[in-house]
Amino acid sequence: MSRKVDWAKYVSDAQRISTQIQAVEISSNDQPNERKSDKDDDAPEEFIPAEASLLSKIIRKGLIESKNDIEVQRKDPKSPLYSVKSFEALNLNPNLLKGVYEMGFNAPSKIQETALPTLLADPPQNLIAQSQSGTGKTAAFVLAMLSRVDINKKHPQVLYLSPTYELAIQTGEVAAHLAKFCPEIEMKFAVRGEEVPRNTKLTEHIIIGMPGKVLDWAFKFRVFDLKKIDVFVLDEADVMIATQDHQDQCMKIHKNLSPSCQMMFFSATYDQEVMDFAEHIVKNPITIRLKREKEILDNIAQYYVRCQTHQDKYNALTNIYGTVGVGQAIIFCHTRKTASWLSEKMSKDGHAVAVLSGDLTVEQRINVLDRFRQGKEKVLITTNVLSRGIDVEQVTIVVNFDLPVDLKGKADCETYLHHIGRTGRFGKKGIAINLVDSDHAMEICKAIENHFDKKIRYLNSEDSKEIEKI
Structure with missing residues (x-):
């Protein structure tokens, strides 16, 4: 050539x-x-x-x-x-x-x-x-x-x-x-x-x-x-x-x-x-x-919500998303099955949702991302394929539907940083919400908090006034 x-x-x-x-x-x-x-x-x-x-x-x-x-x-x-x-x-x-x-x-x-x-x-x-x-x-x-x-x-x-x-x-x-x-x-x-x-x-x-x-x-x-x-x-x-x-x-x-x-x-x-x-x-x-990573986190407010089941997680998610005046949101799931389930639920409730997972070809993924960047879908549900690599200025909230863990089940702090780093881009403020559904998940959340020495605050997802404050 x-x-x-x-x-x-x-x-x-x-x-x-x-x-x-x-x-x-x-x-x-x-x-x-x-x-x-x-x-x-x-x-x-x-x-x-x-x-x-x-x-x-x-x-x-x-x-x-x-x-x-x-x-x-x-x-x-x-x-x-x-x-x-x-x-x-x-x-x-x-x-x-x-x-x-x-x-x-x-x-x-x-x-x-x-x-x-x-x-x-x-x-x-x-x-x-x-x-x-x-x-x-x-x-x-x-x-x-x-x-x-x-x-x-x-x-x-x-x-x-x-x-x-x-x-x-x-x-x-x-x-x-x-x-x-x-x-x-x-x-x-x-x-x-x-x-x-x-x-x-x-x-x-x-x-x-x-x-x-x-x-x-x-x-x-x-x-x-x-x-x-x-x-x-x-x-x-x-x-x-x-x-x-x-x-x-x-x-x-x-x-x-x-x-x-x-x-x-x-x-x-x-x-x-x-x-x-x-x-x-x-x-x-x-x-x-x-x-340094601690400085990168300064403009991202981090919260956790206690849940019991997938349905509880979904209810918390829709309460928060429906209350906070957000531009666009990215939701991270651990498996493709969870991402598919969540997408169907949100679509039935009238949300404009896109899904990005490893079963798509590169060309299909690019199409999904282009539509999201253009605002045609307000919510992007994805798995670890997107733990790094997208900067969309309008993303104001990131939700860890599942907290990231490594192969040993321990807190994956680097992936967490990349997850929540999808918001707060270009010096703007961002919000990160972590849905915690077990004692083990709470341990993961605490481990992440200790690693970055940044407080992850409790959020009552059923208190609309508290949600509005964030």
Whole structure:
């Protein structure tokens, strides 16, 4: 997919491939995931990082970016980080700047204004960044990739790795848009369906692909030299290391890069496993992190309601939803069966409800999410497939119909944070309601409260005056 001049055709090809995809690919063989059968309706819905990654990329197109503050941690306190408030201040190639404005970017987002001076600095700086989709991080590292290209060198100089086929295609699409006025910069997709003849050498400046294909091209076919790569970008690292094959492949690629290669490492989450992986790959980095989780919770009021049965939960839910003046609501259920039951009940009572679960294809899920974003349904009932990955400004209330637990039945605090984080977006106030139907569920609620050191207050769902106060 190398294009010398016709960037519009390049974008068209990427879009055509992307719209043909019906499932997310995460295995090292680039095989699509099989959908769960109906017999799994009673089983907890599994959160699949690659699916969330793809969905979040698609559904955030055109959304207002998150204004969450970020914190910057530098290894060298004598080297203060500065930020920029305009793209002109970055001294970009004028034709790249034209591409930025052509895409509708008027001013840098928070992550862009903080990260781009670092990514474009000389000598090159290594970067570890925690950033959700929708914050502008893709445009940030793509601009850095394009800026580092020396068009006089006819070999790959920049390598971008994605854990999924779809994300690679979409990143290539962003790169093509930004490079619209730079026809001299050439790119190549290293993904399923793209082949190179034996005994040839790649002349493109940028490779955008997946670890398995890149390894084949570098070692089996020897069509490019990893030692000549100047910039290495690892995207969605938390998704990447969720698959052992991808993790091993990334390590092998990294091992064969030049010590002077600039490393850019992006991840939505940073647990200990991710940090260990990051620190092994990225030496002496500047680290950009989202503000701490406790601060993220400051604008979300959390409550719990005591219930006995599913019907009690339903009654509490409808009392609250009918009393609170909400825009849109997301309700999280543990299983597909519960989500289906709840959807039928709410629909019969006249609520405009949509359901999102793992038995839908990616295309069907995107359709459901588009309708919800447009306000055609006010309530979205979902399972763990959406524990991360949707920013809708109008969502003012999130309900945990079932509190999230891990495979051992213990409180899943990370998933809880992602659940209630679907409200209170863009600095607005939000409400999180937890329906507690047993002593065990109450223990889970208390464990979550203790973990975040944030009070989850009792709410009497039958007291309309108390509900109105929230």
